[in-house]
Amino acid sequence: MSRTDYYRDPHAPRANSVVPSVTAVVLNEDGHLLLIHKTDNDLWALPGGGHDIGEAIRDTVVREVKEETGIAVDVEEVVGLYTDPQHVMAYDDGEVRQQFSICFRARLIGGSLRTSSESKEVRWVSPTDLVDLDIHPSMRLRITHGLDETRTAPYIG
Numbered sequence: 001m002s003r004t005d006y007y008r009d010p011h012a013p014r015a016n017s018v019v020p021s022v023t024a025v026v027l028n029e030d031g032h033l034l035l036i037h038k039t040d041n042d043l044w045a046l047p048g049g050g051h052d053i054g055e056a057i058r059d060t061v062v063r064e065v066k067e068e069t070g071i072a073v074d075v076e077e078v079v080g081l082y083t084d085p086q087h088v089m090a091y092d093d094g095e096v097r098q099q100f101s102i103c104f105r106a107r108l109i110g111g112s113l114r115t116s117s118e119s120k121e122v123r124w125v126s127p128t129d130l131v132d133l134d135i136h137p138s139m140r141l142r143i144t145h146g147l148d149e150t151r152t153a154p155y156i157g
Contacts, residue, residue, distance in 0.1 A: 001091055003040045005136055008086045015088045015098035022061045023048035023139075024106040025146030026073055032124035033143065034108075035133070036068050039120050041089075044133040046142060047071075048101070049118070061104050069122045070114035073106035079146045080155030087138050103142045103155075 006012030023046040026034040035044050049064040051057060058075045065073045080103050087099040113122045125133065127147055135143070145155050 001040060001093060003092070004090045005041055005043075005138075006088050006090065007084075007137055012086075012088050013090050013096045015085070015096050017095050018098045018100050020051040020057075021049055021101045022051065022057065022064060023101055023103045023142055024061050024065050024073060024075075025079060025103065025143065026065065026071065026106050026108055028108055028124050030124070030126075032126050033130070033147070034065075034069060034071060035123060035125050036119035037121035037123075039118055041136075042134070043139070044125075044135045045139045046103070046146070047119070047122075048103075057102065061106055065106065066111065068116050068119045070111045071108060072110040074109050076105045076107055078154045079103040079105055079142065079151075080157070082138060082142060082155070082157065084138065084157065099138060101142070103146060105146060 036047050038045050047065045047068040051060045061075050065071055082099055082101045084099055088096050090096045115122055
């Protein structure tokens with residue numbers, strides 16, 4: 001399924017759904033960030049996805065990171081809650097979803113990089129190389145917040 005992201009676009013379609021989702025900021029021992037090149041919108045992003053019924057949110061983070069990247073993680077803390085109603089994602093099936101994402105910091109505990117149906121490329125990226133990647137502004141905000149270890153409270157917006 002393909003998707004188009006609209007961010008602060010007055011011509012964006014009106015949202016018709018909200019799905020709680022997660023993203024994870026995961027660093028390796030070299031301080032490189034785990035990123036995926038998404039198949040649905042062709043952008044680079046933090047790994048993550050939708051929360052399932054009957055699942056604790058911590059388990060959603062662990063499952064989504066493993067499914068999309070092959071990497072096992074342990075959840076450490078909340079980076080922020082991202083609910084900007086001016087960021088909507090239109091899917092080719094007619095769903096137009098308002099952003100609702102909880103971003104977490106997670107610690108690498110194992111696994112090896114691999115792609116999935118949602119990630120055509122997975123890699124560890126040096127923070128200095130982020131400027132060279134096509135990353136949506138809302139995802140860049142999460143990355144910036146997640147890499148800022150001086151933050152003492154989660155972002156809520």
